[in-house]
Amino acid sequence: MTFAEPQCNRIRIANLLDDCSLGGVTRALGVFETAQLCRIAEPTTIVLPPTTIVAPRIAADVIITHFPPNWRRLALLAGLKLRNPKARIVHVEHSYTRAWEALHVPDRPRFRAMLWLAMRLVDQIVCVSVAQAQWLQEAAGIDASRITVIHPYAENPGLAELPLPAPNQRLRIGAYGRFCEQKGFDSLIAAFRNGWFANCDLILGGFGADEAKLRALAADCPAIRFSGKVASVARFLQSCDVIAVPSRWEAYGMVANEAREAGRPILVAPVDGLVEQATGAGAVVDFTDQQSIAAALCDLWGADFKEIAERARETTHNCHQLRQAQWTALLRSVAGASPARDRGCARHLRPAAPVAQR
Structure with a gap:
């Protein structure tokens, strides 16, 4: 044809x-x-x-x-x-x-x-x-x-068909991409080390020049796990309930788009194209501020999580x-x-x- x-x-x-x-x-x-x-x-x-x-x-x-x-x-x-x-x-x-x-x-x-x-x-x-x-x-x-x-x-096959997350007592927060200054994973790790993400686990996927630095920052923090290079976006997202995008700058942020398509609510930094993606799909969060993080987590736990996940997926329809x-x-x-x-x-x-x- x-x-x-x-x-x-x-x-x-x-x-x-x-x-x-x-x-x-x-x-x-x-x-x-x-x-x-x-x-x-x-x-x-x-x-x-x-x-x-x-x-x-x-x-x-x-x-x-x-x-x-x-x-x-x-x-x-x-x-x-x-x-x-x-x-x-x-x-x-x-x-x-x-x-x-x-x-x-x-x-x-x-x-x-x-x-x-x-x-x-x-x-x-x-x-x-x-x-x-x-x-x-x-x-x-x-x-x-x-x-x-x-x-x-x-296009990432399988994202739209992933089962929606159903978190229990602990929330699995995922973050993935290149390990570099832009992506801001160091601020996310620091927030976990400071105990600002109560009852949450962090799964970090990816690789890059800053990997050794990030692993050193996360040392001795049992809530943080590195999962290596993300060979399958769908498989990584299936292991997460929420996706965090703590970038220092981001013209658009395809990670946030992929997360929404998979029905994963997003927590995004207040920069550039990330902010407009959070509407109806998650929250804008200052990852260097404890109160901002606490408010976002309270909203997630206090609402119907499945409804938030469904809305996140709906924002990427077609x-x-x-x-x-x-x-x-x-x-x-x-x-x-x-x-x-x-x-x-x-x-x-x-x-x-x-x-x-x-």
Whole structure:
């Protein structure tokens, strides 16, 4: 069976990466291989070394950049536009956020000047959360009409079919991901060591550069267990009642999305795209504050836990189909405005309405 429409209708798209290692960005690219997107698009992926300055010529109607802009890459973005004048350029911002800026940018005016220049070298911008879009409008002075919000999604078989948790006297709190500064697992471990998570156990899944440091922080705390690399997200989530996401910055937070799909309530840090995921699915928690943690746990134990879990799962209903529809609409709209599409086929492309945020 083929999903292709007549050749002249298919939009040639090129996804540009500077790192093809397994992660949220590369996993989210799977949306371009789905049946719905393959009906209207021919996707390719091109990996450019991080030091690339000279832009390549690319046989594409739409070029999608997935790397964060910086001063050096302004030349690359300008070159993409000059060397591919018939292509439209879409930038997906996966990295920069308000919380990231607060922690990593000593010279805010200079950083925001770079963002202002970079965002004017592309035709359309995709943000991965509403919070990120609001910050980027402010930071780079971008008109809202040039920004589309599309949450990332990577399919994990079995999450929607997992039995809902039914905690007994102790709550099994899980946290997983890369062991690095961003994920904030050290603050979660400290809260457990201080006894702020009463009657709870912590299961940590993952690996990374900070693993030795985290294991040392958790030493002699019987409530904390390391489960190693998460080979199966579904299997890990099945062992947990609640998922904590204590990140210091997080443009969106696919872990929180996966937890919700599995019917696991979430406890998320008050940063960036995590906050909007907690609505109806859990709570926003300051993991460095005992009272904030106590209030969240009291709400979980005092409510109908099954009802919370069901609501968490419901917030992700049809999210995979929604992402496909959003990208389909955006690509049709962007490609319909491209001179490269004027090959007798553009009449088949209908400009899409602004993509709705769920």
